[in-house]
Amino acid sequence: MRPRMRTLLSLTMAVASPSLAARSEPFSWGKPGVSMADYRRDAVECGRSGYYLDVSHTEAASVFKDASGQLEANEAALPSTASLMSDPNPTVRQSAINSVMGIVSRSAHIVEGARPQERMRAVGTLMQGTVDDCLRSRGYVRFKLTRAQRNQLQRLHLGSPARHDYLFRLSADPAVLSAQAAPL
Numbered sequence: 001m002r003p004r005m006r007t008l009l010s011l012t013m014a015v016a017s018p019s020l021a022a023r024s025e026p027f028s029w030g031k032p033g034v035s036m037a038d039y040r041r042d043a044v045e046c047g048r049s050g051y052y053l054d055v056s057h058t059e060a061a062s063v064f065k066d067a068s069g070q071l072e073a074n075e076a077a078l079p080s081t082a083s084l085m086s087d088p089n090p091t092v093r094q095s096a097i098n099s100v101m102g103i104v105s106r107s108a109h110i111v112e113g114a115r116p117q118e119r120m121r122a123v124g125t126l127m128q129g130t131v132d133d134c135l136r137s138r139g140y141v142r143f144k145l146t147r148a149q150r151n152q153l154q155r156l157h158l159g160s161p162a163r164h165d166y167l168f169r170l171s172a173d174p175a176v177l178s179a180q181a182a183p184l
Contacts, residue, residue, distance in 0.1 A: 026150060027182055029132075029140040030171030039168050046134035050127040058126065060119035067114040074106050132184060144182040145170075 031039070055061055081103070084096035132142070145153065149170060156163035170176050 026145050027142055028145055028167060028171060029135045029142055030173070030177045031138070031140045032172065032174040032177055034140075034172050036168055039171065040164070042135065042138050042140070046131050046138070049134045050129075050131035053127050053130050055123050055126065058123060060123045063114050063119055064116075067110050070110045071107055074103060074110065078103055136184075140171075141177055142182050142184060143171075143177050143180040146180065 031042075034042075078100065081096055081099045084092055085100065087093045087096065135142075152166065153163065156166055
């Protein structure tokens with residue numbers, strides 16, 4: 001991956017991640033009577049199917065690739081132009097400053113035009129759909145967590161055994177799955 005593309009994706013993830021992480025997902029998946037071992041295995045395998053999904057041919061990847069090329073072309077003269085900012089001649093120095101500011105402004109417009117947050121959401125939706133399809137194919141059903149269940153879940157640390165146990169108990173309970181079923 002080219003350096004500009006890495007930078008663009010890194011900035012996108014830095015901007016998008018806090019807002020995504022702050023949300024408590026109101027849905028989960030369950031299967032009546034599933035064992036803890038099967039529940040964990042299915043979660044890992046289906047999660048991997050989404051995580052490793054090849055998104056290189058998506059519209060988002062194409063837009064990021066184009067934006068990366070535009071950024072490289074726009075910023076090609078930046079090192080030589082920036083070096084003139086320390087020139088003793090005030091006219092040369094001001095011209096260099098103006099040129100650098102123009103390059104920075106054009107780069108900002110390129111990134112803005114790529115709409116990185118929107119593109120990353122689209123990729124996330126595609127990846128989540130892959131996970132959902134995998135779980136559905138294994139007999140799982142989606143259910144909506146109640147407010148009380150979401151509140152309890154937020155009190156449990158992400159990845160903790162207590163959180164896994166709590167979600168497992170909900171997801172294996174036929175009464176919860178029946179009363180809270182939420183088809184896609």
